[in-house]
Amino acid sequence: MDGFGADFSVGGSSSGKVDTGAIMEQVKVQIAVANAQELLQRMTDKCFRKCIGKPGGSLDNSEQKCIAMCMDRYMDAWNTVSRAYNSRLQRERAKM
């Protein structure tokens, strides 16, 4: 990704002091975008594998239905994994 460093200068005031709040906003947005891209890429890969047996002349109706369900189940899976991992972390912390 280009422009990562360049974007930061936007938050700088005329005095040359960097605006911390603006930087934090920028970082948050960039992280959110990166996570969405990560999810999209993995979801596309997984659902393509599950739903497209033999690529035909178009995405037919049953393939589209399969992809739609697959997307929803992938999100469910993501949330389940996130919850399971989080609760494991809590338990590990309680042990210490």
Added chain:
Amino acid sequence: MEAAADPELQRFIEAETQKQRFQTLVHQLTELCWEKCMEKPGPKMDARSEGCFVNCVERFIDTSQFILNRLEQTQKSRVSFSENMAE
């Protein structure tokens, strides 16, 4: 880096880095466990798959801890072995 010296920013970056480490592992584990737990995506997430995902996460962490411990053990015995040899 002058910006990194700002304590507020430093705390923020640390917190975000921590959060991102969590997220990255969730992405990884979802992909890994998907292969193990999802046969054919249906209209609802059934209880069996859900349980499989939870177990998959738990066993993955167990595996990582087991490997870490065992590596540590073998490392220790190797150290004491070479110490014995030196005596």
